[in-house]
Amino acid sequence: MKIAVLGAHGQLGRDLCQRLSCQLVPLTRAEIDLAHPNTIPSVLAALRPDIFINCAAYNLVDKAETEPEIAFAVNAWGPRVLAQACHAVGCKLVHFSTDYVFGLDSSRTTPLSEEDPPGPASVYGLSKLAGEYLVRAADPGHLVIRTCGLYGVWGSGGKGGNFVETMLRVAGQGKPLRVVHDQRCTPSSTADVASATTALIAMGVSGLVHVTNGGACTWYEFAAEIFRLSGMSADLTPITSAQFAAPARRPTFSVLSNASAVSAGLAPLRPWPEALADYLTERRKKIP
Numbered sequence: 683m684k685i686a687v688l689g690a691h692g693q694l695g696r697d698l699c700q701r702l703s704c705q706l707v708p709l710t711r712a713e714i715d716l717a718h719p720n721t722i723p724s725v726l727a728a729l730r731p732d733i734f735i736n737c738a739a740y741n742l743v744d745k746a747e748t749e750p751e752i753a754f755a756v757n758a759w760g761p762r763v764l765a766q767a768c769h770a771v772g773c774k775l776v777h778f779s780t781d782y783v784f785g786l787d788s789s790r791t792t793p794l795s796e797e798d799p800p801g802p803a804s805v806y807g808l809s810k811l812a813g814e815y816l817v818r819a820a821d822p823g824h825l826v827i828r829t830c831g832l833y834g835v836w837g838s839g840g841k842g843g844n845f846v847e848t849m850l851r852v853a854g855q856g857k858p859l860r861v862v863h864d865q866r867c868t869p870s871s872t873a874d875v876a877s878a879t880t881a882l883i884a885m886g887v888s889g890l891v892h893v894t895n896g897g898a899c900t901w902y903e904f905a906a907e908i909f910r911l912s913g914m915s916a917d918l919t920p921i922t923s924a925q926f927a928a929p930a931r932r933p934t935f936s937v938l939s940n941a942s943a944v945s946a947g948l949a950p951l952r953p954w955p956e957a958l959a960d961y962l963t964e965r966r967k968k969i970p
Contacts, residue, residue: 683704683705683732683733684707684729684730684732684733685706685732685734685735685883686707686708686731686733686735687699687702687707687708687735687737688709688710688716688734688735688736688737688738688764689710689736689737689739690708690709690737691710693832693833693834693835693844694737694778694832694834694872694875695708695735696834696872697873697876698735698737698879700876701877701880702880707731711738715760716760716761716764717752717755717756717760719759719760719763719764722760722763722767723767725767726764726767726768726770726771726773730771730773732773733773733774733775733776733883734768734774734776735776735879736761736775736778737778739757740752740755740756740806740809741806743782743804743806743930743932744928744930746805746806746809746930747804747805747929747930748929750805750809753805753806754809756809757810757812757813758809758810759816761813761817762813762817764777764817765777765816765817765820765824766820768824769821769824774824774825774888775817775820775824775825776824776825776827776879776882777817777824777825777827778826778828778829779810779811779814779826779827779828780806780807780828780829780830781828781829781831781867781894781936781937781938782802782804782806782810782932782936783800783802783807783811783828784798784800784801784807784935785801785804785931785932785933785934785936786801786802786803787801787935788935790934790935791935793937793939794892794937794938794939795939795941795942796828796890796891796892796942803931803933804932814826814828814890818889822889824888825883825888825891826889827879827882827891827892828890828892828938829870829875829892829893829894829938830867830869830870830894830936830937830938831845831867831869831870831894832844832870832871832875833846833847833869833870833871833872834871834872834873834961835873835961836872845901845905846908846958846961846962846965849861849905849908849909849916850908850912850914853909853917854914856917857917858917858918859905859917859919860919860920860921860925860926861901861902861905861918861919861920861921862900862902862921862922862923862932863900863901863902863903864900864922865900865901865932865933865934865935866898866899866900866935866936866937867898867899867901867933867936867937868894868895868897868898868899868954869895869899869904869958870893870894870895870951870954871895871954871957873957873960873964874895874951875894881947881948881949882943882946882948885946885947887948891942891943891946892939892940892942893940893948893951894937894938895951895953895954895957896940896950896952896953896954897953897954897955898937898954899954900920902918902920902921904954904958905918906918907955908958908962911955911958911959911962912962
C-alpha cells in the first residue's frame with residue numbers, strides 16, 4: 683500500500699509517518715501548496731497513492747479574522763481540489779478538522795458528537811467546517827477526523843511549537859502567565875491521534891469521526907498540570923476569555939465525544955494527563 687502524507691514535517695505528520703508501515707510518500711508545501719491547488723490533480727495522477735493523508739492547514743486562529751481569504755484557500759478550497767483529485771484516481775483522502783467547528787452554543791456542557799450541529803464562532807472554525815463539507819461532498823468514502831488541542835514532541839524546539847512548549851518557555855523566562863479558565867476542551871497528543879488514525883485506516887472507516895484523548899480540562903488546568911508534572915514553579919493566573927480579549931472567539935465548551943470511533947472498533951484513547959506525562963518524558967529525551 684502506498685500512503686502519501688501532506689504536512690509530513692509537522693507535529694502530527696511526523697508522528698503519522700513513524701507509525702505507517704507501507705510505501706510512504708512524505709510531502710511538504712514544496713510539492714503541494716493548498717493555497718495554490720492548480721497543480722494538485724497532476725501530482726495525484728503521478729503519485730497514485732492508495733491513501734492520502736492531509737495534515738496541512740492554516741491554523742492561525744486570530745490572524746484568520748483579518749485574512750479570511752488565506753484561511754479559506756488552505757482550509758477549504760485547496761482541500762476541495764485535493765478531495766476531487768483523490769476521487770479521480772481512486773485514492774481515499776484522510777483529512778483533519780477541529781473542535782473549533784463548534785462554539786456558538788455557549789450553554790453546552792456535554793461532549794459533542796458527530797451528529798451535533800456545528801456552529802463555528804470564528805473565521806478559522808468556519809473555514810475548517812467548509813473544508814469538511816467539501817471533502818465529504820467530493821467522495822463519501824473519504825475520512826474526516828476532528829481532533830483538538832494537538833501537541834507533539836516534534837513541535838518542541840520548532841518554530842511554531844505548541845501550547846505545552848509555550849507554557850514551559852514563558853515560565854522558564856520568569857514571566858507571568860495568564861491563561862483562560864472558561865474554555866473547556868481535550869488537549870490531545872499527536873502520538874495518540876496518529877496511532878488512532880492508522881487504526882481507523884486499517885479498519886476502513888469513512889465519514890466523520892472524532893478522535894481525542896480522554897477527559898476534559900480548561901486551558902488553565904492544562905497549564906497547571908504541565909507545571910506540576912514538570913516540577914516547575916510558574917506565576918500562573920486564571921482569567922476569563924473576556925479578559926484575554928483575543929481577536930477570534932473560541933468555544934467555551936468543545937469536548938468531543940469519541941463514542942462513534944469506539945463503536946467502530948477503535949480502542950479508547952488514554953486520558954489527557956497520561957498522554958501529557960508521556961509527552962514530557964519524551965521531550966526530556968529530545969531536549970536534555
